[in-house]
Amino acid sequence: MKKLIYPAAAVALFFASAFTVIKSQDWKIAEGYSIKFDGGDPSGEFGGLKGTISFDANDLANSRFSTSIDVASINTGNGMKNTHAKSEKWFDAAKYPTITFTSSSIAKTASGYAATGTLDMHGVQKPVTIPFTFDGSTFKGSFEVNRMDYNVNTAEPAHGSQKFKVDITVPVSK
Template identity: 45%
Template sequence: MKTTTQFTLAGLILLLSAFTLNNSINWEISQGHSIKFSGTDAEGIFKTMTGDITFDESNIDSSQFSFKIDVNSINTGNGMKNKHAVSSKWFDASNHPSIQFESNKFSKTDKEYLVTGLLEIHGIEKEITIPFSFINNSFVAKFSINRLDYKVGNTKGMNNKVSNEIKLDVTIPVTSK
């Protein structure tokens, strides 16, 4: 009888720990996420994103990020700029409707986490390492990209007014699944 109780308890503990482990690594993107971009003469947000997040602070090697941003959800605050941004001169949203990121590798420094993965913008894929933090169930990342690496716009004529380096400020609040 005593042995049966011990086995039952051990089984329960194992079962509960499995749930705890599962809850700590699978995350769902909540409302209020924010993807801001800013550069000289170019500022705005992307309003729509989807993604799958697996992240465990105690075992970051098992983590996985997969994000998809809807290019047509761009908002610069100016309707004509929005239309221009999704045109073939910039993001070419009809042919490349989404910006995607797939993680490959995670690491940790003293202050923050680093995720290395493939960022696809305008149909061009480049490997990038993005520093981020995870505080109060929110992923926060601030980094820069060169728009010319992804052939977003060019440097001819008035396009030259937009800086090549574009700062990104990403906040993704999450809830455990």
């Protein structure tokens, strides 16, 4: 039995070290991130970014994003608009408190990478592809969202913009 102790320890160390290699690809979201949306009027940003980011440029198959933002954190720079945005008529923050993005695959592109996954907003799940770059410390991505696709105030299609450009900048640390 004693003879098995060292092989068992070696196996345990092997698997533990493999686990640390996998863990080393995890990134923590650092302060200073921004999730800005621009539809002309309104424009603004979201806060409350949480989630897990596992990204390795050399191992895209095992890379994954699972993130969420707090709908109630919306800031358009105007208190009245913020209140409207959180109301039942628009994002309904009480019923749908978060907007989530979960990637299913990440691929290399000519200009960087592209994360394909599901964007869950206002109770509607839609597949989206977010092109992004990573310089070793900051993820930067940009994509377009149409609020009508997510049933956000579909009763008033002409009230404000329908299409919004979303710019994401997320500094990370290990």
